[in-house]
Amino acid sequence: MLFEKIVRPALYRLGKNDPETVHERTVRVLGRLGTVPPALAALRRYYGTDDPATVFGLRFPNRVGLAAGMDKDGRALAAWPALGFGFVEVGTVTKLAQPGNPRPRLYHLPDSEAVINRMGFNNSGADALAERLATQGKPPVPLGVSIGKSKAAALEDAVGDYQASLRALYPHADYFAVNVSSPNTAGLRALQDRSALTDLLAELQRTSGALAADAGREPTPLLVKVAPDLSDEALGELLEVCDEHGVAGLIATNTTLARDGLAGTDAHLGKEVGGLSGRPLANRAREVVRFVHSHTGGKLPVIGVGGILGAHDARLMLDAGASLVQLYTGFALNGPGLVRTVARGIAAP
Template sequence: MTIFETAVRPVLFRVGGGDAEKAHEFTLERLARLRPGALAVLRRRYAVDRPVEVFGVRFPNPVGLAAGMDKNGVALRSWPALGFGFVEVGTVTAKAQPGNDRPRLFRLRDSEAVINRMGFNNAGAAALAARLAALGPLGVPLGISLGKSKVTPLEEAVQDYLTSYELLHPYADYIAVNVSSPNTPGLRTLQDKSALAALLGALVGKTPVLVKIAPDLTEPAIAELLEVCLAHGAAGVIATNTTLARDGLATPDQPRATETGGLSGRPLTERARKIVHFVHQETAGRLPVIGVGGILDPDDATRMFDAGAALLQLYTGFIYRGPALVKAAAKAKR
């Protein structure tokens, strides 16, 4: 057990009377206030120098922060100090939106899992662009995850994504196209062949574009999606997003299974790994894969690398294990 698990996590889990979203906001606020001296101390403790180049981008180490943790980029200076070799902000939409009603974030502690139905709550692409312009270089690669505004009809989705892309791609080392969140009505239909082809046709350009896929797709559906990615110049795939399935929950967490939203964490470990392996095999390595889902210890990281992942991302694992996991995963055998 690390200091984070024994001392820090219990405190964070009590913030706001146990409200997971209030704890999330509390953490972001504190990270955003860290001074250069504190960041330097953290960097000496957690930074790992293990460079790798993927889709033409050089990463100081292969472990990144997944989208959803810092949607609006408020704590961007802190993530590299906590050991992350890259950071993905968002998911951001062309139009600012409040997201779904609260409560919308739930911890399932015995399962080391989270259910969220956030609904792309964010300040909008223009606000993020302004923040990134003021911030300047981050020091590690920055990915920006784009989603569809909830109020935008599906038939206007391409223009909605393109609006965000035009505002944000100058600041991004890569763009992630999120067509797989279960929390925006109809969004996952954009994974269909014709819809994805139109979207990639509009977005693929100088900045590498990756497609984030759902873990609930069948292998034939993933194979079709990969054909579109290859045909339209996608730089890679992020596998996977959260799942609508509720398999693998510990008994004390079963009452939470009725909460709608996407499940992440330990119950997703094997499914995410299998999809990463399938993508790697199906494309013969032509599409680099960022593996994300259920990585909670170094062995999970090693197995994800063995499955074919070129890079990893953490979200729920970071919530439960803290920055020591970032360091351990970055050192994992690959």
């Protein structure tokens, strides 16, 4: 297709192979593409896959979603479904607009089919995303919004910070992902501890219930995104808290601080600070999904993400217990052809 053969190589040339520049240019191009209905229709005919599934009360046209981080501010919402995604997760967004960590902060590890990032929740803020969604509308597939803690907010103020994002975006999201697992915001992973997570989820569920009642509808599903670096004991405690507070599902997993599985000339980049994603994360992500599925008796839906670079990887994730899968690094490295390959490769016969 045109994107893989012409557009994507041109973006890499213009970006001088700087991964973040390529990322920014890609989202910008896709944002413009979203304003051209004939182009969207042509892409949808080629990339689209019909494999419907209903998970935590939402109907998905297929089981392959775009993970948070690719389109933090929702700038290309019309394009992602046309490229074959069955759902889209934007963010991670924070109450306050913030630039994120200093650049360079994104590294491509080609021999390992991996990426290291320390972006630090760079985004324009929850209010800006809410305004864009109110003006431009939602995509024609389920929309998830990943919310996180503003860097400027102290841990003791985290609950109010998350609540502000939830309130601002509540009219627009089909589900919320509570991101307490990014390694790139200092102290954030402490919110996965039992006491902190209990306080956070209790208040977010209370706020969600009140907002839903005011709107005369059912509460929007809340999901929790977990780190792959938790021990089984810590993950078991987290699942108990999620059960106590009616969490609708889990996203497993975020990026890892581990550096296992780096290949070839990538070893020197392994020293860079940040979260590792891609092929080296695949086994651990599936282990976490399998643990959650087993520990909850399959009653808690899981979105599996981490190291999915082909249909076989996605099938293994579903076999481990995931109900849906998300792509990020695989899409960034291989383009939208991967979405088509994965979605059709796991489609029900």
